[in-house]
Amino acid sequence: HGATVRMGTEGAYPPYNFINDAGEVDGFERELGDELCARAELTCEWVTNDWDSIIPNLVSGNYDTIIAGMSITDERKQVIDFTENYTQPDPSAFVAVAGNDVDLAGAVIAAQAATIQASYVAEMGATLLEFATPEESIAAVRNGEADAVLADKAFLAPVVEAEADLAFTGDDVLIGGGVGMGVRQSDTELRDKFTAAIQSMKADGSLNAMIAKWEIGEQF
Amino acid sequence: MTCWDILSDYGLRSLGFGERLLPRDNFTICQQVVLIGSGMIWNIYFGLLALVSGFFLAVATAVGKSHHNPMFRKPAEWFIFVFRGSPLFIQFFFAYFTFQSLKGAYPIFTPLTSAWLGALIVLFLNTAAYSAEIFYGALMSIPKGDIEAADAYGMSGWKRFRRITFPTMLRLAWPAYTNEAIFLFHATTLVFMSGFPARSQMGDALYYASYFADKTFNPFIPYPILAGFFILLTLTVIGTFGLINKQLNRHLPQTNRAKIRLRLNLIR
Amino acid sequence: MAAIFSFCSDPASLEGIEWLSCYLTTGKHLGIYWSIGTVLLLLAITAPVALFFGFAGASAARSRILPIAWFGKGYTAIVRGVPDIAFFLFFVIALDQFFEWIRHEVKCPDWDMPIRQGNDFVVCPEAKLPLGTAPQWVHETYGFSLAVLTFAIVFGAFAANVLSGAMRAVPHAQLETAEAYGMTQRQTFWRVLVPQMWVYALPGLSNLWMVLIKATPLLFLLGVEDIVYWARELGATKTAKFTDYPHGDWRMWYFLALLVFYLGFTKVSEVVLDKIMSRLTRGQATAAGEAQRKAAA
Amino acid sequence: MTLNSPVIEIRNLHKAYGALEVLKGVDISAEAGQVISLIGSSGSGKSTLLRCANLLEDSQKGDILFKGEPVAWKGEGLQRRPADRKQLLRIRTNLSMVFQQFNLWAHMTVLQNVMEAPVTVLGRDKAEVEEKARMYLDKVGIGDKCDVYPAQMSGGQQQRAAIARALCMEPEALLFDEPTSALDPELEQEVVKVIRGLAEEGRTMMIVTHDMRMARDISDHVVFLHQGLIEEEGAPDALFGAPKSERLQQFLSHSLH
Amino acid sequence: MTLNSPVIEIRNLHKAYGALEVLKGVDISAEAGQVISLIGSSGSGKSTLLRCANLLEDSQKGDILFKGEPVAWKGEGLQRRPADRKQLLRIRTNLSMVFQQFNLWAHMTVLQNVMEAPVTVLGRDKAEVEEKARMYLDKVGIGDKCDVYPAQMSGGQQQRAAIARALCMEPEALLFDEPTSALDPELEQEVVKVIRGLAEEGRTMMIVTHDMRMARDISDHVVFLHQGLIEEEGAPDALFGAPKSERLQQFLSHSLH
Numbered sequence A: 001h002g003a004t005v006r007m008g009t010e011g012a013y014p015p016y017n018f019i020n021d022a023g024e025v026d027g028f029e030r031e032l033g034d035e036l037c038a039r040a041e042l043t044c045e046w047v048t049n050d051w052d053s054i055i056p057n058l059v060s061g062n063y064d065t066i067i068a069g070m071s072i073t074d075e076r077k078q079v080i081d082f083t084e085n086y087t088q089p090d091p092s093a094f095v096a097v098a099g100n101d102v103d104l105a106g107a108v109i110a111a112q113a114a115t116i117q118a119s120y121v122a123e124m125g126a127t128l129l130e131f132a133t134p135e136e137s138i139a140a141v142r143n144g145e146a147d148a149v150l151a152d153k154a155f156l157a158p159v160v161e162a163e164a165d166l167a168f169t170g171d172d173v174l175i176g177g178g179v180g181m182g183v184r185q186s187d188t189e190l191r192d193k194f195t196a197a198i199q200s201m202k203a204d205g206s207l208n209a210m211i212a213k214w215e216i217g218e219q220f
Numbered sequence B: 001m002t003c004w005d006i007l008s009d010y011g012l013r014s015l016g017f018g019e020r021l022l023p024r025d026n027f028t029i030c031q032q033v034v035l036i037g038s039g040m041i042w043n044i045y046f047g048l049l050a051l052v053s054g055f056f057l058a059v060a061t062a063v064g065k066s067h068h069n070p071m072f073r074k075p076a077e078w079f080i081f082v083f084r085g086s087p088l089f090i091q092f093f094f095a096y097f098t099f100q101s102l103k104g105a106y107p108i109f110t111p112l113t114s115a116w117l118g119a120l121i122v123l124f125l126n127t128a129a130y131s132a133e134i135f136y137g138a139l140m141s142i143p144k145g146d147i148e149a150a151d152a153y154g155m156s157g158w159k160r161f162r163r164i165t166f167p168t169m170l171r172l173a174w175p176a177y178t179n180e181a182i183f184l185f186h187a188t189t190l191v192f193m194s195g196f197p198a199r200s201q202m203g204d205a206l207y208y209a210s211y212f213a214d215k216t217f218n219p220f221i222p223y224p225i226l227a228g229f230f231i232l233l234t235l236t237v238i239g240t241f242g243l244i245n246k247q248l249n250r251h252l253p254q255t256n257r258a259k260i261r262l263r264l265n266l267i268r
Numbered sequence C: 001m002a003a004i005f006s007f008c009s010d011p012a013s014l015e016g017i018e019w020l021s022c023y024l025t026t027g028k029h030l031g032i033y034w035s036i037g038t039v040l041l042l043l044a045i046t047a048p049v050a051l052f053f054g055f056a057g058a059s060a061a062r063s064r065i066l067p068i069a070w071f072g073k074g075y076t077a078i079v080r081g082v083p084d085i086a087f088f089l090f091f092v093i094a095l096d097q098f099f100e101w102i103r104h105e106v107k108c109p110d111w112d113m114p115i116r117q118g119n120d121f122v123v124c125p126e127a128k129l130p131l132g133t134a135p136q137w138v139h140e141t142y143g144f145s146l147a148v149l150t151f152a153i154v155f156g157a158f159a160a161n162v163l164s165g166a167m168r169a170v171p172h173a174q175l176e177t178a179e180a181y182g183m184t185q186r187q188t189f190w191r192v193l194v195p196q197m198w199v200y201a202l203p204g205l206s207n208l209w210m211v212l213i214k215a216t217p218l219l220f221l222l223g224v225e226d227i228v229y230w231a232r233e234l235g236a237t238k239t240a241k242f243t244d245y246p247h248g249d250w251r252m253w254y255f256l257a258l259l260v261f262y263l264g265f266t267k268v269s270e271v272v273l274d275k276i277m278s279r280l281t282r283g284q285a286t287a288a289g290e291a292q293r294k295a296a297a
Numbered sequence D, E: 001m002t003l004n005s006p007v008i009e010i011r012n013l014h015k016a017y018g019a020l021e022v023l024k025g026v027d028i029s030a031e032a033g034q035v036i037s038l039i040g041s042s043g044s045g046k047s048t049l050l051r052c053a054n055l056l057e058d059s060q061k062g063d064i065l066f067k068g069e070p071v072a073w074k075g076e077g078l079q080r081r082p083a084d085r086k087q088l089l090r091i092r093t094n095l096s097m098v099f100q101q102f103n104l105w106a107h108m109t110v111l112q113n114v115m116e117a118p119v120t121v122l123g124r125d126k127a128e129v130e131e132k133a134r135m136y137l138d139k140v141g142i143g144d145k146c147d148v149y150p151a152q153m154s155g156g157q158q159q160r161a162a163i164a165r166a167l168c169m170e171p172e173a174l175l176f177d178e179p180t181s182a183l184d185p186e187l188e189q190e191v192v193k194v195i196r197g198l199a200e201e202g203r204t205m206m207i208v209t210h211d212m213r214m215a216r217d218i219s220d221h222v223v224f225l226h227q228g229l230i231e232e233e234g235a236p237d238a239l240f241g242a243p244k245s246e247r248l249q250q251f252l253s254h255s256l257h
């Protein structure tokens, strides 16, 4: 096998990435990442890092890729490079207490701080309530602090499924341009290797199978 | 857009005045300085109010802890122990949780779940506990002759405390208390970081600094700006506390104070 | 996954205490137990190093050689000014880059590409700290050492302030006497000033220790997993899809456990500090010495 | 409180520091206007006795009466403490002490030191007290040092400030612990004069001193303390003129000329 | 350094605390084995003079010579400081001082206090020093208090510990600031004996005292300080027997019997 590549992830965003019962990184991106590494003939090591400092640490060389459910946006592209996206643009969705009809434009809406969803809520004119973790933003809806929460649909779906008193509300919104792997801009070689691997997975359908398995959303 | 425009648009953004939306692209240094500076309003608000109110509770608690009667001593000891013994973010967590259930039961408690009041209460209790321990330590190192003379002249209770014990305690505690004041101002950065939610993007200096760090992905601009603001704030605190310290130590012979200076003595 | 208890192979069928004992011994929970050790180790190393920095800073601030005095004063004033969290958000990265840059200059003199490429910081592979090929534990150890260094720098500044206050609190007559007996400044410093200053310094230092204990969650900003990270992670709502042990929002219970841990740790610290303090105040003409005497009488 | 009862009365007082027994049963009584001198070698327990009389130290056995009113105790032996705080304060405001180590409050100027207790404890008028304080400071010869801090004064000046502080309380009884130890003979005479004046005003005094001449000059009654017990006591002329106990004879042999 | 030069010589010494001029030109010289007493009223500058001699205070004008070697200065007036730290240390190790307020080191037991300087400054053998320290402590009568802290001793005991500490240095010259102020006459005689013994060994001493009898008994030369100047000096018999200046006559009138 070839060079060692350190894969940086957050480990707190199921189904994309989370820590399983054994204490290891698991989820859609873990499976995907391992497969991509195999195809690109690289040895991969998994590293968890706080969301807030995940890009600075990549840029500074503490790991080589970000594979953490990170949507490709223009802002981010100014600082790091992305591989080709490995999910379709992922819809975000509102969740409120079941049975409550929320007027989203005038409501208090919770979101995780420093996410594209937080920016979106600020722009749509609703009162934004920012929490440090996605967990807290859902808890705010449960206990009435906020009328609704906006987050990735794939993240919310299992929660709504498990809890009867929460339900989707309003229309889904499309923010961001699908999820890709982030690499340093100077690391074009690595980016191309992974893009090639992703393309090959798209071509043989194995990526769609994985997306279906983890219920990530639309397929290619 | 000139820097003046930015100042009028965002100078009071942390309080909800000015532009509704935060800047989203083409970030300038000026924007970062103005917004982070605007956030400092909250840090100063929390720090100052908690410090001043906490001082009184701290003195009372320190006296309670040094009291021979367990009725006063025990509660003081427990208060100090619990608030000094647990991390601030856990205190924020439980306070937020408690305030929420209070609010559920009685609507008058609604303001408690907002940072301006809820977090202030937590910071107030927290700094009171830390300061109380400092004051208690100072109480314990007061020269016994001073207290003895007061006793012998029939000074007791409040009088002895106000005239003899308290000034000496303050003098001895001051350097450590200065540290505590600084820690408190630093701790105010945790309010929106891990305690209370920020509403409509009204946050403190760290909130805006991390907003910019998150948008520009460059930690080397917003955080040093934040650090710069805090250094200014801290120097102000150190300066103010230093003036008070001079006042507290005015009885020490001036010549001696200047004279006894020792060289760097790291190696024996 | 190798479970500790044999009956844990099918968690869904378990209940009550058996479920709990399986739950609490998952690999994830072993992570939090392990991190307790990490935190304790961090404190055990940081405290003496920070004390040393503080001592050096306080001594420097007293120095007669002006540049040294300025350095000491500047260090205590500036470093105390920056919230530790801000330190961890940018200073550590800068420190890390600084080390790598030095290594780069030494190890790769013929490197022709710029170190700053746009936003990226690129040094030659041999200069990376730790090497890109190093196993994960080396990376964690490195992050850990950076954390120790940063904590020591930050808390050293506060310790310096406490210590220089304590040095000033030692009655002047005590030092003067030593000088009168022909002790050199160094001897006066080590034989009289330093032993006597602890009584005045200990309350402030113990406060610093208490603050330091609670600063460990910052470790995660450096990629070192500490107990608070794990408590947040473990306490969050778990849906059946991603775990064999689904549960609701249990952060409350995990935070309670953390609370107990911190309070216990504080208690132990207090007992030890009290012991030291009562040793220091024995026979002294202070309120504490007097209380001690009256209590022993 | 009977009319003729002594102002200070100490009965069978026992006091130990840990295992070290310092006072082993001491009886002393001082009537109004009386001056009692305590003499004895260093470490014999003189300071301790004064401090017990002022209730600064807890004693283990025996009674202390102030104007016939016995101090109320609670607890036994090493646990014995004064029971009544009000009583304690009442006694102390009527009893001023000059400490062997002066114990001036370091954070106050000399004038503040002197004014402190009359103003805060007795609640006297500030302007009046200041006038008095300056008068007493003049009396002991340091009227020009009103605004300096104790650390800026010579030993003798500090001692005089401590005396002025005690005088300014104008208490019924005064306890002096070696009040002239740091003073030259001239000033000592001044202090002796002051003490005489106080006695004439009817104030009661207990004075610890190493100066036999002073003890002889000013006291109505002299007590010789030896190893925690009263070895001998009596009128100064009798005691100094014809000491009975061997120990006292030896002690005095060094100071008589 | 000439052979017969005085051990301590002070020439035209001026010293002020801020605006307060304390010494206004004092000359004193003490030859080997000589005992010089300094008398004078409280606040006249006696302690200040001793402290200047020991270089604990910076003086503004005048010279200080130790065994003929003048102290090197740098700076002028209020900025004048000793220039040579080595010299400073050399002088101080040969010169021990007993302070008016004793200044025992609070964090050390009595024995440690006495042993400290000989061991760390002179680098003497610890076991030997301990033996000597115990000997000196016995000599001043507090051999049983070796292991207590200063705060646990009576005033006189602390003073004796301070004397033992100075003696244990076995220096060429000693400066005593009211070494018997807290001692009873009996102990005072002991101390006088000790001082005589030291003088016989050839050690030089300067003693500040308020005890005229002691000054007369032990000194070779007495200096009367008044308002920062030497008002009169001479052999004790001459000075005490027939004081010339009016001020001294008045001063002594109080202590002569």
Ligand SMILES: Nc1ncnc2c1ncn2[C@@H]1O[C@H](COP(=O)(O)OP(=O)(O)OP(=O)(O)O)[C@@H](O)[C@H]1O
Pocket: B253, D151, D152, D153, D154, D155, D156, D157, D182, E017, E020, E022, E040, E041, E042, E043, E044, E045, E046, E047, E048, E049, E100
């Ligand atoms: N640190 C100081 N700062 C200012 N003035 C001082 C200081 N120390 C002493 N003085 C003043 O200097 C004068 C001389 O003081 P010094 O201690 O030398 O007197 P002294 O002759 O030893 O008197 P005593 O017999 O009372 O000890 C006094 O008037 C005193 O107030």
Ligand SMILES: Nc1ncnc2c1ncn2[C@@H]1O[C@H](COP(=O)(O)OP(=O)(O)OP(=O)(O)O)[C@@H](O)[C@H]1O
Pocket: C293, D017, D020, D022, D040, D041, D042, D043, D044, D045, D046, D047, D048, D049, D100, E151, E152, E153, E154, E155, E156, E157, E182
């Ligand atoms: N705080 C204390 N702890 C323990 N022992 C003490 C304490 N204070 C005094 N002593 C001891 O008690 C004894 C009597 O002390 P005290 O101070 O009463 O003596 P004194 O008669 O006043 O002597 P002096 O004339 O030297 O002042 C001494 O042996 C002393 O060592």
Ligand SMILES: [Mg+2]
Pocket: D046, D047, D048, D100, D177, E154, E155, E156
């Ligand atoms: Mg005494």
Ligand SMILES: [Mg+2]
Pocket: D154, D155, D156, E046, E047, E048, E100, E177
């Ligand atoms: Mg003096």
